Amino acid sequence: MSPFLNPSSSNSRSRAAGLRRGFGTVDTLLVVGGAALLAWGGLYLGKYSGRFDVNEFDEIPHGRAPKAVAVAADPNAALLKAGMVAYGKSCVACHQADGMGNPALNIPPLAGSDWVMESSPNRIIRIVLHGLNGPVKVKDTMYSGGQMNPWLKTPDNTAGLTPEEIAAALSYARNTWGNKAPMVTADQVTAILKETEKRVDPWTMDELMKVPMTSGVSASAAITPDQLKAALKALPAAELEAVLKEMKK
Numbered sequence: 001m002s003p004f005l006n007p008s009s010s011n012s013r014s015r016a017a018g019l020r021r022g023f024g025t026v027d028t029l030l031v032v033g034g035a036a037l038l039a040w041g042g043l044y045l046g047k048y049s050g051r052f053d054v055n056e057f058d059e060i061p062h063g064r065a066p067k068a069v070a071v072a073a074d075p076n077a078a079l080l081k082a083g084m085v086a087y088g089k090s091c092v093a094c095h096q097a098d099g100m101g102n103p104a105l106n107i108p109p110l111a112g113s114d115w116v117m118e119s120s121p122n123r124i125i126r127i128v129l130h131g132l133n134g135p136v137k138v139k140d141t142m143y144s145g146g147q148m149n150p151w152l153k154t155p156d157n158t159a160g161l162t163p164e165e166i167a168a169a170l171s172y173a174r175n176t177w178g179n180k181a182p183m184v185t186a187d188q189v190t191a192i193l194k195e196t197e198k199r200v201d202p203w204t205m206d207e208l209m210k211v212p213m214t215s216g217v218s219a220s221a222a223i224t225p226d227q228l229k230a231a232l233k234a235l236p237a238a239e240l241e242a243v244l245k246e247m248k249k
């Protein structure tokens, strides 16, 4: 057994010799070990220093742009795609793919609708959350006899839409078929949901006309990447896949 490991096992003579030998070993170790460390340090820097270039420390892996980064690059475009999916799920049956509605069934158009394109989304968010009943005037035409059901997802209405999906569907309707209006965010939808949480009945046109356009939520708000992430997360897997596929086009 080495005297370093169990010095008590040696007699004092061989112990002294062992210690002398020991110091020699330590010197050699320092030189060899130091050289090895330097060599390792050089190799490490060679491999990981990134040539001391700040751009090397960019979190985006070079050569392959991850999907999430592509999404964040244009949050509005992604929201519109998510909106197209939500619209296809919940609105298209009545308001049609071209947004023209079905006047014969008293379903008004969203394309060119003054309601849809109002700068503040205060009224249209209410319509989708709680529905609309009674006559409604759209593009100078009176539609009566139709009713739109509430579209908020609740325990009683599991086929409904989340606030994120409602924001996406409305953003889509506001920016498709030649329509042009600010995007709608999930925050705006939840803010109005809070304001109207006691409401049960669908809205009527007269009631909605009294909803101020300036109070409640602000007229326009650009969607943030976080809100977009939340919107995308809220989509069922199959729909998210459809959005991502659509975005690759």
Ligand code: HEC
Pocket: 087, 090, 091, 092, 093, 094, 095, 106, 107, 108, 109, 110, 113, 114, 115, 116, 124, 127, 128, 132, 133, 134, 135, 136, 138, 143, 144, 145, 146, 147, 148, 149, 151, 169, 170, 173
């Ligand atoms: C079952 C049919 C139906 C579905 C589904 C439906 N709506 Fe409607 N929507 C209507 C009818 C009918 C009216 C008019 C109600 C009335 O006459 O009071 C209306 C009115 C509206 C209006 C106000 C009038 C206008 O034309 O601008 C908006 C905005 C609207 N719907 C948006 C949506 C959105 C967004 C969705 C999907 C989340 C949706 N609707 C789903 C039937 C429907």
